[in-house]
Amino acid sequence: MSLAPATDLFRDHLRSLLPQDVFRDSAAHYLEEPRGQFEGQAGLVLCPDNTEQVATIIREAGAARVGVIPYGGGTGVVGGQVLPDGPAPVILSLERMNRVRGLYPLENVLIVEAGVILADVQAAAEAADRLFPLSLAAEGSARIGGNLATNAGGVNVLRYGNTRDLCLGIEAVLPDGSIWNGLSRLRKDNTGYDLRNLLIGSEGTLGVITAAALKLSPRPAGTGTAMMVVPSPEAAIELLALARAQMGEGVSAFELIHRQGLEFLSETLPDLRQPFADPPEWSVLIEVGLAQGLDPAQALETLFESAAEAGAVVDGTIAQSEGQRRALWSVREHIPEANRRIGAIVSSDISVPIGAIPDFIRAGAGRIAAIGSFRINSFGHLGDGNLHYNVFPMPGKTKHDHQNQRDAIKQAIHDLVQEMDGSFSAEHGIGRLKVDDLERYGDPVKLATMRAIKTTLDPVGIMNPGAVLRAR
Structure with a gap:
């Protein structure tokens, strides 16, 4: 069943059911997404104040066969918050429901x-x-x-x-x-x-x-943060095992950082202070939160000593103040901004079993090299197997010079992920950007079950049409 646009007549009907302050005159703010890959269709923007108003909007949209695009903060990076084509939808923002x-x-x-x-x-x-x-x-x-x-x-x-x-x-x-x-x-x-x-x-x-x-x-009684230089991704996994053996669930974050990310920071954000004069090939940012009576800095020092003895770390720095802790996290948190300024040809959000990460990094580099000369920034949440594996042009070129290779690069990465029993979308979701990938790599039984659930709950297909599953 095809959807209908949110017409002036539909808007006027809703005005008879909802307070005036639910309606917004401009949709411009709601038509963009952070990576600029999709531009949303202008539609009827509604900002309800309570759940009953949301229910009214959804009920009337269903009756009129008008699509509804739920809108949160607009920060998603797979295009799930915008509708680039099709009949003008209701854009449903919950910004006023903030109690x-x-x-x-x-x-x-x-x-x-x-x-x-x-x-x-x-x-x-x-x-x-x-x-x-x-x-x-x-x-x-x-x-x-x-x-x-x-x-x-x-x-x-x-x-x-x-x-x-x-x-x-x-x-x-x-x-x-x-x-x-x-x-x-x-x-x-x-x-x-x-x-x-x-x-x-x-x-x-x-x-x-x-x-x-x-x-x-x-809240942990004490928090400790360190950045440790490791000789390889294998050593990073060994360090993670040591950290968990010594501190158990006290390990909150374990972020793998590659030299390329640090070099991008030097290139695009030169005023950002980095912990090492010469960017190491691989380093790990560790944060721990421990119970009362335990000293996080001492625990990290003990970890460093035992890891160094095992050959898993070769250098490191432990934050001695909140300012130093924030400075270490600032390095990790600014890597995505540096990536944005360089301009990725392909940005991947993948996961593989933790033990397979070193093999993935090596094999991925080989498959990308077979396509051409590129820079790879592989970084992310090593502790849960989630890597942001991003491919960039060589100096002097831009991502636009490689648009004809983009699909080949993405497929090479996702094919490798599939071979290693991983996921092509670890934490960002499917949205509209990865619908093709879901159809290509998704288990057929899972996809059929998802479609059955969607059809049963939303037979008209009004809810975020075209996101996750292709609209029919």
Whole structure:
């Protein structure tokens, strides 16, 4: 069944059902995505204030066969928040649904609406002396509903898990306009199908998450950060094993950094202070959070000594102050900005089994070299097997000089990932950018089941049409 545009008549109908402050005059702000690969269709922008208004919008959109594009903070990098073609949709922004509904410190639970910015979720938890550990580069503008819809990862997955692992329950509006009140604070609820985890990660294609009960954690009594130079990716994995053997779940983040990323920082952000005068070939940024009575700096020093004795590290620096800790993290956090300034031909968000990472890095370099001469920046969350594997032009050229090779490079990377039983989308989702990849590499039974779920819950196909699954 084909969709219809959001016409003036449809807008006027909604005006008879919704307050005036729900409507926005301009759609310009909602038509862009960070990487500039898609430009959204201008449509009817609606900013509801509560779940009942969301339900009204979805119900009426279904009746009129108008597509609905859920919009969070707009920070997704796979085009899931914009509709580049087709009939003009409803752009449904939850920015006004930004209230904290409940805080239960003794239960380690925070209930928030979907439009709360991630940094504000973190601040609300901190005000109660608790930690909401989801942390990513866009946390100052990303909204928790979008984080849940994409099952965002970030730097602390190693210890705390993805966003789905940080959520106890959700409230959502389904494609028929019904409201599912699943805001459970329970940690045990074995009463049938897990609708929460069906909607988390569905990228707005099965409904709109309007609120969530989030799982908080105690704040570590002490935090320590170090950057250690390792001779190889194999040594980095050995270092990770040593760190976990010595500190257990105290290891919060373990980030692999390649020399190319540091050289890009020197090239594009020369004022950013780096910890080593000569960029090492491979280094690891480690953060630990330990209980009261344990000294994180001493624990990191002990780790360094034992790793050096084993040949797993050759140099390193341990932060002695909060300022030094922030400086080390600033290096890691600015690598994506340096990448953006250089201009990647292909940016990949892949995962493979942790033990396969060294083989992937070596084999990937060989397959890319067979296509041409390029620079590769391979970095990311080694602790959970997630690498950002990005291919760049040689100095003096730009990504536009290699547009005819882009598809070949991407396929070479994803073919290798498939051979190693990995994933071509580790944490960014499918959106519209990777629909072809999902069809190429996805398990046929899984794809058929996904299509059956989509058809059952959203028979008209109004929810984020063309995202994750190709629109029919």
